[in-house]
Amino acid sequence: MHELKILLMLLLYYHADAVEFAAKPKDVNEFEGQTATLKCFLKHFNIETHVVSWWKEKAKLSQQNEVVAMDLRMSVNLDELPFAGAYSYSLLITELIIEDEGDYYCQIDQAPTISSGRARLFVLQIPSSEYPKCSKSANMYLVGSQVKLTCISELISPPVKLNWIRKGSSTLSMNFQAETRDDFFKKHYTFIAKKTDNDATFLCQQTTDAVSEMHNCTISNLNIQYRPEVKIQHTSALFAGSDSILFCQSFANPPVTQFQWTFIPVLNANEYIADGQVLTLIKPSIATNGTRITCSAENNIGINTNTVTLHIKKEERRKNFIHKKDEDLENSPKTKRKNMNMDAKETQSVSLYVVIIIIVLVVIIIVVVVIIPVYYYCFCKTRTVTDSSGREIYQPTVYYDTRNRASNSGVYDRCLPRLPSTGQYDQWRHSFASQVPEDLDQQGYMYIEERNE
Incomplete structure (x- = not known):
């Protein structure tokens, strides 16, 4: 369409006497390694008396049909158009490199010189398939320390865009820093490590205006280490004369390497059994009421503890408590509803069985009374023949x-x-x-x- 407009302009103004350019050369976008073609159009051009050339900035590239630049990738064509004095002057550059990008123009070498408008050649680059690359500042982080994630790509034209996201999260805090160094573009993401960041996965997405395809790299299973979190769990009521179990629950990265139980006042060795996270109180007595029990959990990062105080109840109260609980359970609305539902289901099951039995009996009666006689009559009775x-x-x-x-x-x-x-x-x-x-x-x-x- 652009060339058609130029041809129409040449047709309208072919009668003018002075040589000139019909229009400004068109900008060209082409990928690295491909071939780019730039064109300018002349009118009232006399190939015998006029000389035209291609230029890049202040460097002369060609003259008429010859390339004067020392570059074998370039070639020129001066083609006559179907109008008097109209010509097309083309510059072809093969195997484009990034250095080919710039402003190009045509010039008629006379006094004074006549120049066309400038055409911009954009050499588009596609990042190598090995990019982007993701890296982290350390293999392990302690809670409260700074985590730095880096995404690297090539410094190309048009420039790439890098974006950090966290898997399972829609947004990240705005702690991003961009950096250009040694023909590489880097984007850093920094944050303070928390326990919830352990095993997190981060993704760096790379986009470019040259192509619509997106590439990415991943940092997974982030290792955030912290000392144990400890909590002692046990039944809501401890009764005298009955063994009781306490459990030392812990969350830690790396895992806990040692559990230790301590008592204030100190218990005798025959009053308990300590086995790692589990503590068994052997038939505790009322005398142990108020004893403070502490569980300590330790890993390579540190140690943490949790303490509970014993409250021992008498055995009689335990029996009454159990009996009362049983009665409450039997008389509770939930239990009553459950029993009613079970009765209804049993009644429904009995009714279903009765219906099935009745259906079977009816089928048997029909077979004996109707089907068998009809079959005998139709297939077993001797047929009558007459002369x-x-x-x-x-x-x-x-x-x-x-x-x-x-x-x-x-x-x-x-x-x-x-x-x-x-x-x-x-x-x-x-x-x-x-x-x-x-x-x-x-x-x-x-x-x-x-x-x-």
């Missing part, structure tokens, strides 16, 4: 098909009686039977013997 005069012809229920029997192996077929003439079995036999009335209790056979003479 041409309408008289019924009785059809017996017994009928035998003819059969041929042979014994290739020489073993006689003994399925039928012996031949009446010889009393022996034969190797080949043809048998047939006729229909016999049902009221006769007799069986008849007819035999035909055939011999090959």
Whole structure:
């Protein structure tokens, strides 16, 4: 479209006498390593008397159809357009490098010289696939110390944009610092380590105006170390004469290496069993009331403690307490509702079983009373056949098909009686039977013997 407008301008002004440029050359954006083409257009240009050249800043690159710069990647073309005195002058640069970026223009070498407007060549760069790179200032941090995360990419044109985000969090505090050094662009994120930062994952996203594709790098499992958090847990009530268990719960990074139980006043060795995080009080007595029990947990970072005071109740109160609890549990609205629901479910289950039994009985009655008689009537009853005069012809229920029997192996077929003439079995036999009335209790056979003479 731009070139079409220039051609139209040349057509409108071709009758002017002075040589000049039709329009300002167009800016060009091209990726590094590709080929860029810049063009300027002339009108009323006489190739015999006028000389045109390409320039970058103050460096002359070409003259007419020849490149004067010592750069084999460049070539020029001076092409005549289909209008009198109209020409297109092109500069081609292959295998673009970042140093090719700059302002280019055409110039008609005469006195005074005539210059076209300047065209900007932007060499776009794409970051290497190995970027961005993420790094952290240390492999381990203590709670309260400063954490510094760094994202690195190349210093290119157009410049990349780096953005830090935390996985699972929409925003981060604005503790970002950008830095340019040794052809690299860096973006740092700093914050004070907290316990909640342990095992956190941070992501650095890289974007550029050259391409829409996004790349990123990750720092995962951030190691934030702190001394143990300790809390002693036990049942709400401790009763005299009954063993009681206390548990020393801890949270620490790195894990706790040692637990220790202490008592004020000191308990006898037969009054307790200490096994790491678990302390068992062996049948404590009322005399131990008010004893202060302390659990100490230690890891490589430090030590922390938690203390509780014993409150021992009498055994009788414990029994009453349990009995009362049982009664309250039985009479509680929640228990009553639960029992009602169970009764309703049982009633519903019984009703369902009754319905199923009734359905089964009905199906059995239908099969016995209806289906079996109908089946017998339709498939088992002897069909009636009549002759041409309408008289019924009785059809017996017994009928035998003819059969041929042979014994290739020489073993006689003994399925039928012996031949009446010889009393022996034969190797080949043809048998047939006729229909016999049902009221006769007799069986008849007819035999035909055939011999090959």
